[in-house]
Amino acid sequence: MIDRAEGASWARRIKVRHFESFLVLDEAGTLTEAAARLHMTQSAMSHWLAELENVAGTPLVVRGRKVQLTPAGHLLKRLAINVLGDVARTGREMNAMAEGRVPRLNVGSVWAGIAGGLPEAVSAFQQDHADVAVSIHDGPFDNLLKGLETRALDAVIGVLDARAHRPGLEHQVLFDDGVAIVIGRGSKYWGHSAGLGFADVLREKWVMPPSGTLTRIQMDAYLIEQEASWLVPKAETASLAMMQALLHKGDYVGVCSESMADYMTSLGLFQKIAINSSIRFGPITVMWNREHVSATLRELVCCLVAHARGHSR
Secondary structure, eight states, X not given: OOOGGGHHHHHHHOOHHHHHHHHHHHHHOSHHHHHHHTTOOHHHHHHHHHHHXXXXXXXXXXXXXXXXXXXXXXXXXXXXXXXXXXXXXXHHHHHHHXXXXXXXXXXXXXXXXXXXXXXHHHHHHHHHOTTOEEEEEEOOHHHHHHHHHTTSOSEEEEEOSGGGGSTTEEEEEEEEEEEEEEEETTSTTTTOOTTOBHHHHTTSEEEEOOTTSHHHHHHHHHHHHTTOTTOOOSEEOSOHHHHHHXXXXXXXXXXXXXXXXXXXXXTTSEEEOBOSSOEEEEEEEEEEEGGGOOHHHHHHHHHHHHHSHHHHO
């Protein structure tokens, strides 16, 4: 159809109206009907089709009582659908931006935020903002904050500490969280964990978040308090999916945020181990850049506050 060297020149010659008219022709099935739908004469329609086939450099339809697409015609139809879809979508996004709205929000969250109301908040938000896509990114808090600094993320959900008070940032506290010790279906204690305590699992295989993460720092402090600082995890992961898989498939004890532990327990995937004192994680907050906040983002923040774990209880 078109060799590589001619690709750029062919693209410059094709027009959006070519795509629109070609799809009308394919749907109508005849030049006469297509001409009527496009408010053209049949001769003008024939001339337009010849022009398009000249641009393409190959026949696009087989003429007869009903036009049939050639293999090249099917390729052009696929391109037309994709291009016109992109044009329509971009138009909607530009209209949204002109009205002070944004077509997409990028939100980063630690595990606690995901378990503490983020999915419910996004669902509620999109009931009133069906045209706004929300991309959710999980990971360590430090990594997410870098995304906020580079504007790759519009908002970040994490723990309230000094980083939330950086110049230019605003924040809203969502709920207070702790650290929990859990087992999964792979544990030999599954099904009879009632009365099971920290001392009972102390010498089991442990899965913990990586060193340096707040959950791990708080857990390490608890181990020192319990005179168990010698405990070394058998596995470390920042991936919730990996921790869940390990606890489901193997005989491990895990450490995660209490909100996540409560959520997974409600699904029948985790069971919490009783401990003699709470392990504080801290207030979970949503943060955003004051200079780049949109009305759309502020409405999502309102949904986050309304559906946060502490408010829904």
